[in-house]
Amino acid sequence: MTKSTDGPRRRRSPKGEHRREEILDAGMRIFARGGYSSASIASVAEEVNLTLPGLLHHFPTKVDLLLAILERRDINSLALVGSLDGNWRETLKGLCRVNRANTEIPGVVRAFSILNAESLIEDHPAVGWFSTRLAGVRERLAGGIRRGVEAGEVRADIFPEDIAAEIIGMMDGLQVLWLRAPGQTDIVAIFDGYIDRLIHDLEVKS
Amino acid sequence: MTKSTDGPRRRRSPKGEHRREEILDAGMRIFARGGYSSASIASVAEEVNLTLPGLLHHFPTKVDLLLAILERRDINSLALVGSLDGNWRETLKGLCRVNRANTEIPGVVRAFSILNAESLIEDHPAVGWFSTRLAGVRERLAGGIRRGVEAGEVRADIFPEDIAAEIIGMMDGLQVLWLRAPGQTDIVAIFDGYIDRLIHDLEVKS
DNA sequence: GTCTATAGGAGGATAGAC
DNA sequence: GTCTATCCTCCTATAGAC
Numbered sequence: 001m002t003k004s005t006d007g008p009r010r011r012r013s014p015k016g017e018h019r020r021e022e023i024l025d026a027g028m029r030i031f032a033r034g035g036y037s038s039a040s041i042a043s044v045a046e047e048v049n050l051t052l053p054g055l056l057h058h059f060p061t062k063v064d065l066l067l068a069i070l071e072r073r074d075i076n077s078l079a080l081v082g083s084l085d086g087n088w089r090e091t092l093k094g095l096c097r098v099n100r101a102n103t104e105i106p107g108v109v110r111a112f113s114i115l116n117a118e119s120l121i122e123d124h125p126a127v128g129w130f131s132t133r134l135a136g137v138r139e140r141l142a143g144g145i146r147r148g149v150e151a152g153e154v155r156a157d158i159f160p161e162d163i164a165a166e167i168i169g170m171m172d173g174l175q176v177l178w179l180r181a182p183g184q185t186d187i188v189a190i191f192d193g194y195i196d197r198l199i200h201d202l203e204v205k206s
Numbered sequence: 207m208t209k210s211t212d213g214p215r216r217r218r219s220p221k222g223e224h225r226r227e228e229i230l231d232a233g234m235r236i237f238a239r240g241g242y243s244s245a246s247i248a249s250v251a252e253e254v255n256l257t258l259p260g261l262l263h264h265f266p267t268k269v270d271l272l273l274a275i276l277e278r279r280d281i282n283s284l285a286l287v288g289s290l291d292g293n294w295r296e297t298l299k300g301l302c303r304v305n306r307a308n309t310e311i312p313g314v315v316r317a318f319s320i321l322n323a324e325s326l327i328e329d330h331p332a333v334g335w336f337s338t339r340l341a342g343v344r345e346r347l348a349g350g351i352r353r354g355v356e357a358g359e360v361r362a363d364i365f366p367e368d369i370a371a372e373i374i375g376m377m378d379g380l381q382v383l384w385l386r387a388p389g390q391t392d393i394v395a396i397f398d399g400y401i402d403r404l405i406h407d408l409e410v411k412s
Numbered sequence: 413g414t415c416t417a418t419a420g421g422a423g424g425a426t427a428g429a430c
Numbered sequence: 431g432t433c434t435a436t437c438c439t440c441c442t443a444t445a446g447a448c
Contacts, residue, residue: 016413034327037244040441053444054414062442110326117323120316120385121240134386162396165383166376169396173379177371179326180340190368190375197407222431246423258424260432268424 020058022048024072027065032111035118036066036126063125070129073112084140088148088202091141092167092195099171099191106179113175138164145202154202163202170194226264228254233275238317241324242272242332269331276335279318290346294354294408297347298373298401305377305397312385319381344370351408360408369408376400 026047030039041062045055059065083094102109119126141164148154171191178187232253236245247268251261265271289300308315325332347370354360377397384393 013413019413035243035324037241038327042441051415052442053416056443057413060443114323114326117320117382118241120320120382121244131386134383158399159395161390162392162399165380165391166396166400169379169383170372170376171379172382173375173377174371176323176326176378177340177375180337184367185371186368189365190372193364193368194372197403201403201407219431225431248423257433259426259434262425263431266425 016058019048019050023050023055023058023065024069027069028111029107031066031069031115032107035114036062036124037118041065066125067129069111070115070126073108074129074133084137084144086144088144088154089199091144092199095167095171096188096192096195099174100188102175103178103188106182109175110179113172113179116172134168138168141167148202153204155204158202163198167195167198222264225254225256229256229261229264229271230275230278233271234317235313237272237275237321238313241320242268242330243324243327247271272331273335275317276321276332279314280335280339290343290350292350294350294360295405297350298405301373301377302394302398302401305380306394308381309384309394312388315381316385319378319385322378323382340374344374347373354408359410361410364408369404373401373404 023044027041027044029047030044033039041055041059042052044065045052048055059068080094080098083097084091086094115126116130118124119130121127138161142160145154145158145160145163149156149158149160174185174187174191178185229250233250236250236253239245247261247265248258250271251258254261261271265274289303290297292300321332322336324330325336327333344367348366351360351364351366351369355362355364355366380391380393380397384391
């Protein structure tokens, strides 16, 4: 009853909790360099000055480590997801802010870009997470656009789900281009320009 | 002088040449399932009813096999690249045709989507190929749009390189979404709709 | 909570016969 | 051109001491 209740909180000692966070940070860095399958958890252990068994005490398997990293990302991005519920124009502008903020954390973007494609592999441990996440973001985005249609602000001859998929595809695709050639890709200007045109095209002409 | 001249042609026996093609096809299928690093060349050998050393006779290392697959893709896509040189509107419509044709070969799209992101990894054997390819396609695309500007058909206040990057990002990103949820993503309709709006937005208003 | 030591397995590549 | 047999390296994970 004291240990088997594995809720989101209720962790061990403060020191262990701190170690846990360190390991998650290091894991993110390692996965950012090589994705999941080609990365070794031994290198993660090395990054935090632990031996391999020492690390495995906190995360029994490599999959556990990956899922913990993904889970933490979910929690951290709740604030951003919250911004998907207001006015449709604000929603799209919010995505521009997310995109801009992402340029400050290329390591995180890198890890998730690689993991995103890698999770297309059958039986990859992250398939579930990315599928669920995609469905959720797409539904929220489509919902925002749909409310714009219902409010008479957005053209009624478009499909909100398709527009949502288009936007997500653009964000993800641009990130890969940006990571490959950062100096030649002004991802902020490109995405802002795209969203500006999209807003203009979606608006009901007055 | 007879063997050391390793030009693009000049292969061994007809039977060997046939085997070579079989192996490349099988390699594509295997990489489509798991990308490069998590795939084993032994499974490729199994697909063509060869032992591992038997396969390594044709491609000495795993990297050689990967590069041969990429090289062949280059040759096969020359026809498509050729279509990037005409009128800017036709160029963009040509991309729609490529996108539509891609829905017929999900295996190839899958392999290249995974490899594309995987090659972001430092020292990945495919970095060079994807970098060169991206630079080439982007330059050709931007060139087409630039000629549209010079012809007075396209607005002069846009950056052709940025628009080119935007389009490539959209194509690549949509492919990942489509591969993850094929039934819920009408990639042809979405990309066609995007290109239609883009053409409209780029046109100089008359 | 962290260590040493080690089991156990998979994958890439080579040597040499046919 | 294809095989059998083998080597070596790297990785995940476990056992058990401190």
